[in-house]
Each structure stands twice: as C-alpha cells, then as structure tokens.
Amino acid sequence: MAQTEPLPSPAGAARLSGIPASPGVAIGPVARMAAPPSLPERRPEAGKxxxxxxxxxxxxxxxxxxxxxxxxxxxxxxxxxxxxxxxxxxxxxxxxxxxxxxxxxxxxxxxxxxxxxxxxxxxxxxxxxxxxxxxxxxxxxxxxxxxxxDLPMPGLPDPGVAHVLVADDLAPADTVQLDTERVLGIVTRYGGPTSHTVILARALGIPAVVGCAGAVDLADGVLVAVDGDAGTVAADPDEEQVEHVRRRAERRRALLAESTGPGRTADGTGVALLLNVGEGDPGKAGAHDSEGVGLLRTEFLFLERTDPPTVEEQTASYTALFEAFAGRVVTVRTLDAGSDKPLAFAATGQEDNPALGVRGFRTSRVHPGLLTEQLAAIAAAARTTSARVRVMAPMVSTPDEAAEFAALARGAGIERVGVMIEVPGAALLADRLLPRVDFVSIGTNDLAQYTMAADRTLGALPDLLDPWQPALLHLVGTVGGAGERSGRPVGVCGEAAADPLLAPVLVGLGATSLSMSAPSLPAVRRALALHTHSECRRMAELAVAASGAEQAREAVRAVAHPEVAAW
Structure with a gap:
C-alpha cells in the first residue's frame, strides 16, 4: 500500500515537533496560559x-x-x-x-x-x-x-472563542476543567507520553501534542494546526493547509462514526477491543461500544485512606462494575501499590528508588492480607454476576511469581488468572511464564521505562519512552510469540494500544486484545479493519527492524492503508 500525500507545508508556515499525545487534528487560534505567579525581587520584612x-x-x-x-x-x-x-x-x-x-x-x-x-x-x-x-x-x-x-490565581484562559490551548504544562486542576466545545486542541512545552495531561486529554478526546519545545514561541491569536497523531504543530498555515486539515478532520469523524462492533482485521482475525477503567460511573463505562474491560485499576479503593477497605466494601464496588459489563470480559488488576504509591496502612520501608522496589505483586511479600482479601472480594462479586471476570497481578518478574499468584487466585475461587508483563525479565522468559497462567497483558508504559532505563515521568527523555522504540516492540513480539506457541491470549493495556497506526503492529507482534480509553476505540477499530493479519505482521517486522522510534513509525506509515497513514 502506498503512502498518502503528506499534509501541505507551505514555506511560510513554522512547523513544530513534539510528542503525539492524544489523537486527532484541530485548527484554531492560540490562547496561552498565563505565567504562574512569581515572587517579587524585593522581599518584604517578615512578621513573627x-x-x-x-x-x-x-x-x-x-x-x-x-x-x-x-x-x-x-x-x-x-x-x-x-x-x-x-x-x-x-x-x-x-x-x-x-x-x-x-x-x-x-x-x-x-x-x-x-x-x-x-x-x-x-x-x-x-x-x-x-x-x-x-x-x-x-x-x-x-x-x-x-x-x-494577592495575585491572579493560575487558571485557564478565556479568549471568548474556540481555541488551541498552549502552555508550558497543564496541572490536573486545570485539565479537568477543559470545555471540549471551547478547547479544540492542546500544545504543551513540557510533559511526557504518560503524564496526567495526556491521560486526561485522551479521556476527553482532545487532540494534543506535548513536549513541544517550540510552543514557547506561539503567541496569543496565532492560527495553528495541531496534529495529535503525528505530534506536529503548524503555525500560520495558509488556506490550502487549513482546508486540508478541516477535510481530514471531517472525513475522520464520518469514518469513525461508522466504526462499531467487535474488533477484526480485514480478513476476519478477531482482536478484542477493551477499555481501561478506574473509579467512576460503572453504567457510563459499560455503555461504550467495547468488548469488555482489559484493565480495571483498583487503586482508587485503597489510596488516600488511613485503613484498608473491608472485603464487603470491595465486593460492593466490584459487583457494581461487573453488572455494568454483564456477559463481557472484565480484567481486574490487583492492587498496584507500594513504596511508589504509598499506603498509610501498608508501609514497605524507606527506599532510595521506589520504582525498583516493593510495588505491585511484591507488596504481598510484606502485607499478604491485602492481596488475599482483595481476591476474596473479587471472587465474591464474580459469583453474583454474569461478567466473565478474570484477574491479573502487576509487576510480576519471574515464572515462579506467576505460579504463586495463580495458586492464590485459583484458591480464592477465580478461574481465569493472568499476570502483567511490565518487567523485561518476565518478557524474556515468557515461554516459561505463560504455561503457569491463562493469559498475560503487556503494560507498555512501565515496560518502556524499564527497557530503556528512562524514568517515565522525566520530561527530558520522552523519545526513549516512545512506544515505537524497536527494543520495546521486540519484547512485545517475544511475549506475543510465546502466546501463540502456548495458545494463550496476549493483551496490551498500555497507552500504546490507543495509537491507531501502532495497533496493527501490536497485532502483528501477537497481541490478541488491545485495551485503551473509550475515545480511542473507534480509530483503532477502523485501523484494524483496513489491514489483513498478514499485513499486520509485515508492519511489525518493519517496525522491529528499524533503527529508532521515528524510523519505525515512518516505515509503517509508508505501507499502511492510505486512510490510516493520513491520520
């Protein structure tokens, strides 16, 4: 398949690059966030x-x-x-x-x-x-x-018209207030692919580019075209480029509106399209056109408390969500907490590097009761609903840990048991690990962090955390191949699954399900429907063979279906 004609880029337009954060395109005038308050140079005399x-x-x-x-x-x-x-x-x-x-x-x-x-x-x-x-x-x-x-409180600008919001960064308190009717797109100078801004922007369906150093030069009122798929921002586009962006956005909206039903490749290979779900209205989550839940985050029940939730509290919460997904799969991730997500009632000791310490499944070494009570609550809720409940543990590193968790979960009465692959050691031994469980799900955010030795929260190294990095994709393929050989499902529940250009690559690497935020479902469903399974495998080969993330992305774009390549 041939590459489509690229977005026109007139000589007079400044073209800025950043990190693709939230898919879609938008065009509108810039409205900048006001600079935060600063302390005066002259310090006043202090009181008592x-x-x-x-x-x-x-x-x-x-x-x-x-x-x-x-x-x-x-x-x-x-x-x-x-x-x-x-x-x-x-x-x-x-x-x-x-x-x-x-x-x-x-x-x-x-x-x-x-x-x-x-x-x-x-x-x-x-x-x-x-x-x-x-x-x-x-x-x-x-x-x-x-x-x-007594200075103005930091907050969102209100230029009186629909606009593209430009800022050094966005705080959660501001991001959650965004009006999707007024904010057409987001461009930030800082931020990485897993920041709060990205997660919330995707949930709102607002196109976004983060980590864009050139954002500092975008003045209020300047017309910009934001491409959240390619990670580019074009300033002062001419009429041809403006019209191109508008046609592309309209065409995409129309095509995605038609994208419904189960996930399938062009030749009929099934790929379950699932939701990442946390705290919220279960009925609203269940109303989305998905095949179930690929990642139910349970931390909201535990964090910011002085004592653990009771089995009864947990059972009631899980039951409400399971009922909203009656007849569909619901994948529950057990508590992902520890020294990096501290619990007041479950101290794990001081650690110099919490990201490499007692977190996820490892927490059960110190506080085993948290896990056994959670598994009991999940099993109790599953018995009263028709949802196809399965459970998985985060931060499992070895086949023996996988077997240990599987025994605990099955002992609690849960039939379908899996683990998350977030550690390179687990990915490398996937052939030995998979026979111990019923399925695995790859968390690409943490797997990228540990594979590339780059803190996922460090804005200075976003390129190393790009899910298109060939080393990361190679590990995904290692797990996918092990899944095919063992006949066990392999899912992807990191942010990588939400990229419509990357989704066929993940399927080509062996993924049998993809889990993402709800606004990303239609584009991923459409992208899969436009490629055969053999084409997905070819795209995967090209991506893994590339020398870097950008080279992998462009190699795949060059052979992707024209409609997907144009996104």
Whole structure:
C-alpha cells in the first residue's frame, strides 16, 4: 500500500515537533496560559515566624478546599487526581517544612515556595508515581503564592472563542476543567507520553501534542494546526493547509462514526477491543461500544485512606462494575501499590528508588492480607454476576511469581488468572511464564521505562519512552510469540494500544486484545479493519527492524492503508 500525500507545508508556515499525545487534528487560534505567579525581587520584612507559618498554612488550606470543590463535581480518574492533590496541600510534612523556613526569617509566600521546591526535588528523585506528583505540587505552590501575594490565581484562559490551548504544562486542576466545545486542541512545552495531561486529554478526546519545545514561541491569536497523531504543530498555515486539515478532520469523524462492533482485521482475525477503567460511573463505562474491560485499576479503593477497605466494601464496588459489563470480559488488576504509591496502612520501608522496589505483586511479600482479601472480594462479586471476570497481578518478574499468584487466585475461587508483563525479565522468559497462567497483558508504559532505563515521568527523555522504540516492540513480539506457541491470549493495556497506526503492529507482534480509553476505540477499530493479519505482521517486522522510534513509525506509515497513514 502506498503512502498518502503528506499534509501541505507551505514555506511560510513554522512547523513544530513534539510528542503525539492524544489523537486527532484541530485548527484554531492560540490562547496561552498565563505565567504562574512569581515572587517579587524585593522581599518584604517578615512578621513573627509563627504568624507567617499560619498565613502559609491557611493559604494551603484554601487551595485544598478549592481542589476538593472541583473534585466534588467530577467522577473517575479526574476526581481521584484532584482528591490526591488536595491531600498533598494538607500534608503535615509540607507544613513542617514551611515552618522551618519561617523560623529562618522567610515571609509566608517565600516559605511556601522554598518548601514546595525542596519537596518537589525529593519527589522527582524518587521516580515513578511520586515523581509524577512533583508537577501537582508545583500547581499547589503557585496557587498558594497567588493567594498570599494577592495575585491572579493560575487558571485557564478565556479568549471568548474556540481555541488551541498552549502552555508550558497543564496541572490536573486545570485539565479537568477543559470545555471540549471551547478547547479544540492542546500544545504543551513540557510533559511526557504518560503524564496526567495526556491521560486526561485522551479521556476527553482532545487532540494534543506535548513536549513541544517550540510552543514557547506561539503567541496569543496565532492560527495553528495541531496534529495529535503525528505530534506536529503548524503555525500560520495558509488556506490550502487549513482546508486540508478541516477535510481530514471531517472525513475522520464520518469514518469513525461508522466504526462499531467487535474488533477484526480485514480478513476476519478477531482482536478484542477493551477499555481501561478506574473509579467512576460503572453504567457510563459499560455503555461504550467495547468488548469488555482489559484493565480495571483498583487503586482508587485503597489510596488516600488511613485503613484498608473491608472485603464487603470491595465486593460492593466490584459487583457494581461487573453488572455494568454483564456477559463481557472484565480484567481486574490487583492492587498496584507500594513504596511508589504509598499506603498509610501498608508501609514497605524507606527506599532510595521506589520504582525498583516493593510495588505491585511484591507488596504481598510484606502485607499478604491485602492481596488475599482483595481476591476474596473479587471472587465474591464474580459469583453474583454474569461478567466473565478474570484477574491479573502487576509487576510480576519471574515464572515462579506467576505460579504463586495463580495458586492464590485459583484458591480464592477465580478461574481465569493472568499476570502483567511490565518487567523485561518476565518478557524474556515468557515461554516459561505463560504455561503457569491463562493469559498475560503487556503494560507498555512501565515496560518502556524499564527497557530503556528512562524514568517515565522525566520530561527530558520522552523519545526513549516512545512506544515505537524497536527494543520495546521486540519484547512485545517475544511475549506475543510465546502466546501463540502456548495458545494463550496476549493483551496490551498500555497507552500504546490507543495509537491507531501502532495497533496493527501490536497485532502483528501477537497481541490478541488491545485495551485503551473509550475515545480511542473507534480509530483503532477502523485501523484494524483496513489491514489483513498478514499485513499486520509485515508492519511489525518493519517496525522491529528499524533503527529508532521515528524510523519505525515512518516505515509503517509508508505501507499502511492510505486512510490510516493520513491520520
């Protein structure tokens, strides 16, 4: 198949590159986020240390209340993100650090800025989930400083027209407020492929490009064309390019509206298209045109609590979701927590590198009761519904660990048992691991991080975390081949599964199911329907043989169906 004509790029238009974050195209004028409040060069005389500390704590309390108010009107992951951020603002350790700075003579705003800055460095150094929260803490700092200095609160621009939002980065508190009727696209200077901005933008269906260094030069009102599939931004496009983008967007909307039903390749090979689901309205999740759930995140039941949820609490929550997916598959991931997602009731000890420590299935080594009670609750909920429930453990590294988890789950009464492949060691021994379980699911976000030795939260290395990296795809193919030889299903539930150009490659590597956010389903379904299984295998061979991520992407685009290549 031949490559389609590329998007026109007139000589007068500046073409910027970033990371493809959320699929789709958009065109509109730029509206920039205002710069965060900054401390004046001249520092005022501080009052009494205890008075300054009290001012700072009250400002943080107001920020926390604001975040709680916004979370109250939301559901799902957005509500969970804001709720966790509010708890950060109320963190006693942060208050203690602020007190240290006021004792040293800092005014309240300066104490907040210094304490948050030092705390951010600690979180960033910890890596993993904690590093992701460093950006959330920066937003807390900016809001508290604005209150203390009586400056405008950071927030979204309102130019009065539909626009493309441009920012250095977006905080969760702002991202969850985006109006999809007004915000046509998103471009950020920083951010990686697994940031909160990306996850929330995809859930909203807003085209987005992140990690775009040239975003700093985009001025308010400048017309831009955003390509969330290619990761490009064209500034000052001419009429031909504008018309091309509009036709492409209209054609894509029309084609995707027709894309319904089970996932299939052009020659009829079935590929189950599933949802990634967290906290939220089960009925709303179940209403989507999917074949079930490929990843049910259960952390929302455990995080931000002082004591673990009871078996009864868990059973009620699982039952509601299982009923919403009656007759369909529901894949439950057991608790993915540990030192990088700390639980107040399940300490795992101090670790210099939590991303390589006690997390996921490893948590059961220290607190076995958490897992056994969760499995009991899942089994109890499964017995009362018609959903085809299966369970998988995160962060399994060896065949013996897979066998251990399978024995525990089957002992609890769960028939279908699997594990996640997120560690290169597990992928390399997939032929030995798969016979111990009924299925596996590949988490490409963590597998990329561990394969490329690049922190998934570090914005400076987004190219190494690109799911098109041939080394990562090679490992996916290793697992896929083992699945074919053992006759066991292999799913992909990382963000890679949401890329319509990459989806056929994953199928060619042996994936039998793909799990993603709901807005991505139609494009992936359409992309698979336009390629035979043998074409998927050929695309996979080209991607794995490439020298780098960009070369892999372009090699596949060159042979993809013209419609998919044009996306």
């Amino acid at each position: 240390p205890e008075e300054e500390a009290d001012l700072a704590r009250r400002a943080l309390g107001r920020v926390a209340d604001l975040l709680d108010q916004r979370a109250a009107g939301l559901t799902g992951e957005a509500a969970a993100v804001l709720g966790a951020q509010a708890l950060m603002a109320r963190d006693p350790e942060l208050a203690r650090r602020i007190g240290e700075h006021t004792e040293q003579g800092d005014p309240a705003a300066w104490a907040v800025s210094a304490a948050c800055g030092a705390y951010q460095e600690l979180l960033a150094a910890a890596g993993g989930y904690l590093a992701e929260r460093a950006a959330d803490l920066a937003d807390i700092r900016d809001r508290a400083v604005a209150l203390l200095l």
